Amino acid sequence: MLKKLLNAIFGSQNERDIKDIMPIVDKINALEPSVKRLSDDELKNKTVEFRERLSKGETLDDILPEAFACVREASIRTIGLRHFDVQLIGGVILHQGKIAEMRTGEGKTLVATLAAYLNALPAKGVHIVTVNDYLAKRDKEWMGVVYEKLGLTVGNVLHDIAHEEKVAAYNCDITYVTNNEIGFDYLRDNMVIDKSARVLRPLNYAIIDEVDSILIDEARTPLIISGATDEKTDKYYISDRIVPMLKGKKITESEEIQAKYDGVDLSKGYDYLVDEKHHSVVLTEQGVLKAEKILGIKNIYDDLQSEWVHHITQAIKAHELFRRDVEYVIKDGEVMIVDEFTGRLMPGRRWSDGLHQAVEAKENVKIANENQTLATITFQNFFRMYNKISGMTGTASTESAEFWEIYKLGVVEIPTNNAMIRADNADVIYRTEKEKDNAIVNEIDQSWRKGQPVLVGTRSIEKSEKLSSMLRKKGIPHQVLNAKYHELEANIIANAGTKSAVTIATNMAGRGTDIVLGAKDEAQNKEVKELGGLHIIGTERHESRRIDNQLRGRAGRQGDPGSSKFFLSMEDELMRLFGSDRMSSIMQRLGIKEGEDIQHPWISRAVEGAQKKVEGMNFDIRKQLIDYDNVMNKQREAIYRIRNQVLEGEDVTVTIEEMLDESVEEKIEMWACEKYAEQWDWTSIEAWLLRTFGIKYELANKDEINYLTPEALKEDVMQKVLEAYEKRKQELAGEPEIQRMILLHMIDSSWRDHLYELDHLKHAIGFRAYAQKDPKIEYQKESYALFESMMKRIRENTVEYIFKVQVVARPQPVFNVGSENAGDVTKNNPASVSRKETKKVTAADLNKIGRNDPCPCGSGKKYKKCCGQ
Known part of the structure; x- marks a missing residue:
């Protein structure tokens, strides 16, 4: 007020x-x-x-x-x-x-x-x-x-x-x-x-x-x-074959509320439940038992290596929630994602967490290997x-x-240059989708017969092709603009304002191109204006009011005449998932017969209320995403800042010396923490110095051991380590960039592993809510601990490699080894070093091996337990 x-x-x-x-x-x-x-x-x-x-x-x-x-x-x-x-x-x-x-x-x-x-x-x-x-x-x-x-x-x-x-x-x-x-x-x-x-x-x-x-x-x-991992794809095909053997049930919010009120178990008699509104799937106890029997596994929750629960759930999602020609299309033997807001194809983009592979298995196309994140950021x-x-x-x-x-x-x-005179008609609502589709075709037919151009907005490729088929049967010439034909979108949209043009566009693809009445033909421009300008038809309401406004906004440019009208049915996704029961009962009480429409402010308000509800829900999701991403963003900024200092610096020896000091201090604190020096872990101290720096450490005067302090020990050890480093620098003098390359490689490989760990943490952290803990606070604490661990790993690996590398006579060049389409880029990770005491290891060696493969240095250990730590 x-x-x-x-x-x-x-x-x-x-x-x-x-x-x-x-x-x-x-x-x-x-x-x-x-x-x-x-x-x-x-x-x-x-x-x-x-x-x-x-x-x-x-x-x-x-x-x-x-x-x-x-x-x-x-x-x-x-x-x-x-x-x-x-x-x-x-x-x-x-x-x-x-x-x-x-x-x-x-x-x-x-x-x-x-x-x-x-x-x-x-x-x-x-x-x-x-x-x-x-x-x-x-x-x-x-x-x-x-x-x-x-x-x-x-x-x-x-x-x-x-x-x-x-x-x-x-x-x-x-x-x-x-x-x-x-x-x-x-x-x-x-x-x-x-x-x-x-x-x-x-x-x-x-x-x-x-x-x-x-x-x-x-x-x-x-x-x-x-970058691609070495994961096998068999489990996706197996999971896909399991889905048809399971019995599922789709549940609505009202059903779930009623079931809780009545004390009814909705999962009884079903192997999985699908919640369309929240886009989620859950295996029931019955489904778990059936899956275990099919797979011949005693307990699928024990098999952490294969993660069968995860793969079966993703396979069910692929079948129940991801529809061909709606969420994706098959083009050239590949599953291509359709942008839900623009209707455009998104080549190179892949759903994460194994979902894309699950859809590929469902469509029986070649499954691409899962990828490991090397770098990521949100817009x-x-x-x-x-x-x-x-x-x-x-x-x-x-x-x-x-x-x-x-x-x-x-x-x-900003005010318009000329007054807006477009006529925005009230929504018309039908009981069934069939009645609505017939009404849309009749509306298009009327406009086409008098020569008025029509632009029809649909929410999916499937809907646009269904409408196109109905128009063909009526003999109405038209153009279809959707993700399958996006190469032609600018030309099609530019001509959508010509006399008698009928254009069907998925989610108003073609934004950015003006629709000029008569396509710049002055005589036709005048004629089309007299016919009422461009007529916009929306075939259903989008979950965001903004997307509907984008469609409407195609008509009435620069003071041109135009009109818009949205057709809805009680079977539309928005109406079905968000409060259609009440609206449906209103229509029944009003005695609406088949083929009749209703225009009522109550219904319009209810539709807008549903849209606001979804907008609020999506805003909350995006806010939650940024809350989590802000944690990673601070870490990303820190690691990129360190990386840039390494790239920009003339000499990295100061950084290396700081790492040596930190490493020595940490080891002395760990092994020389007892009160008396004779109680210190001399075996570990001597072994570490010999293994890492090639230093055979002995006290100058062993009789003075009882008077030795940790500070004196650190000073003595640090002096010997710095002497060894000076000697090492002389040995590497012919290759001044080798230290920088080692440090960059260790930063990159550790950051890559850290991103992998954060991914897993993010997926699991939600369960902390069951223990009355705030998942976001828990994520902040644990991700920070992981970050500290990563920084320590960078330091220790860098120190060890610098003292053990053998200069390769001719460093290998770095090549791009994969595509750089939006969302999926593969890069070689640069390094040109080898372990001194065994065999030479090049950048190519480091990038070809998997984390569970034998380490190429010849130690006999797995790579992840040796040089890949």
């Missing part, structure tokens, strides 16, 4: 933000005549002038009006587009480090040029981040001439370009790049063994296009660089490393609370 009163008196926060910016817009407009009089050379020289002024103490805010006026003029002279006042407002919002919410067709691509130019003036680099290579390439080619007119350099980073091209692109003033590519480049930069192999500069400023897609929709998908933590970020999208308001809480990004709604 108070908020409404304050808004009535002072205006909303959004209105106040816009009001504060209007004086800046007036200044920019006032400068237009004088900037217009500048010659091309004078316009370009303004960049030099701005940089000089910045070097003398002026700020970006001081020169903003002049800089924006210059960008507007450069745009007019190169691409013929003049920034509207609302676009100038958008540019200021981006510069302020906020999200500019602008309706579809309002020219976000052009808006970005303003903030990008201004923030590129300090010459620290600006990244304009897009969702795919097509948009990155298109926008760079389209807007690049504007920046070049002003004397700036523009680069474009695409997947699979040469290293030299990538370095050059990132060194430009402004770089267009996809979120996946820049994320992986950051991870790869922290895996190089030579600083010259890096491609990125420090992360300065990013403008994120489709910011809701990248920072919200993809926030739960971490970027992972991984949440990656983009928070920039000095400043901002974003653009047509739909951000519904997630404004999350943007602020996670990223400290405010959302400002």
Whole structure:
């Protein structure tokens, strides 16, 4: 109530933000005549002038009006587009480090040029981040001439370009790049063994296009660089063959509540239960016994090595919760994930934890080996490393609370240049999906017959193809845009506004491409406007209101006429899983007959309530993810900082000497802790010194042993260790980089093992709740203990290797040995060392062997118990 009163008196926060910016817009407009009089050379020289002024103490805010006026003029002279006042407002919002919410067709691509130019003036680099290579390439080619007119350099980073091209692109003033590519480049930069192999500069400023897609929709998908393990795939096929022998039951939330109330055991008579709402599967006691009988195992929980419970559960998930042509497609004999928000294929992406292999087994395609994580980061933590970020999208308001809480990004709604006149019709609801589909086809038929273009949004490939089949039977020509044909999406979407066009799009793939009525044909543009403009049909409500708004936003650009209408049924996933029982009973009481629809504010409110419920649930999941990832992020930053110090440092001997000191101190504390020196563990002290440093340790005067203190012993031992190290440095003088390479290898291999341990810890930590412990606090404590253990392992292995390596006459080069598709990159781990007392071990040896294989040093131990510790 108070908020409404304050808004009535002072205006909303959004209105106040816009009001504060209007004086800046007036200044920019006032400068237009004088900037217009500048010659091309004078316009370009303004960049030099701005940089000089910045070097003398002026700020970006001081020169903003002049800089924006210059960008507007450069745009007019190169691409013929003049920034509207609302676009100038958008540019200021981006510069302020906020999200500019602008309706579809309002020219976000052009808006970005303003903030990008201004923030590129300090010459620290600006990244304009897009969702795919097509948009990155298109926008760079389209807007690049504007920046070049002003004397700036523009680069474009695409997947699979040469290293030299990538370095050059990132060194430009402004770089267009996809979120996946820049994320992986950051991870790869922290895996190089030579600083010259890096491609990125420090992360300065990013403008994120489709910011809701990248920072919200993809926030739960971490970027992972991984390498294949030696795990066998038999257990996936076996688990898949077990599933048809088991009897399962799908349960709803209301069933579960009622069962608890009635004291009924829902698992009785079933081998597993499936909870669609929470996307989970659980084996019942009956199912466990049946699985044990099929496998011939006494207790599947005892067989930790094979993890049968885990594999069978994943196989059930693959069958019950992952549907072909909905969550994935089969293309060229591979299981390809379909992005649930855009409907695009995600080549190279794989579900983790064995789920992808379970789906491959289900579809009887070749199973790829499980991968071990080598490096990982979430988009949440990656983009928070920039000095400043901002974003653009047509739909951000519904997630404004999350943007602020996670990223400290405010959302400002920018007014449209022309008044929005699109007619958004009320939802129509049917009892069954069949009735709804028939109504949709009739609606499309009516629009098509009069020549009005129609864009139909579906939630899955399966639904789009079903609708396409119904339209073919009616003889209605149409285009289908989904993950199977995403290569054509820009062209299909660009023509979706032509007369009589009928376009079916999965989850509104093709974002980023304008739908112009009549496809720029003036006569047809007028005719289509008279027919009512583009008509949007939603075939069901998405679990996020924002995705529905994205679909609606395709119509009504720049004051064009248009309309939208959503068709729902009580059998839709959202309605079925979230409170459809009450809605269904309302429809029955109202006496709705087959084929009849209902439009009622109660139903509409109930649908919106269900969407808010799911949005809140997904926000909680993302918050939990970042809580856990923040722990790993601190450790990642620490290990990358150490790694970069090793790469950047001229000499690593200081680091090695510190490690030697820590190692000696730890061993003395461990073996010389008793009160009297004669009680100390002299056997372990002498054995360690001989084994690690080749030092035969003897006291100068054994009669003085009773007077010896741990401090004196440490000083004596440290002196001998440093003497041995000096001698070792002389032996390695011909290969000055060998110590650096050893240290990098030990950091990388230990970090890789640490990530593996954290993965297991994260999966198991939830059970601590049963012991009345907070899983997050437990995770923080245990992950810190694991981190300390890892740092100790790095130190001990580095010290040992430095004293035992034998220089290989010709170091082996490091090669990439796998693909670098989004989500699954394989890298060789660099090292070019061998154990001195046995055989030579090269980088290739270290990377080919499994953790359980015999160690190549010839010790007779397993690699993980020897050199791989």
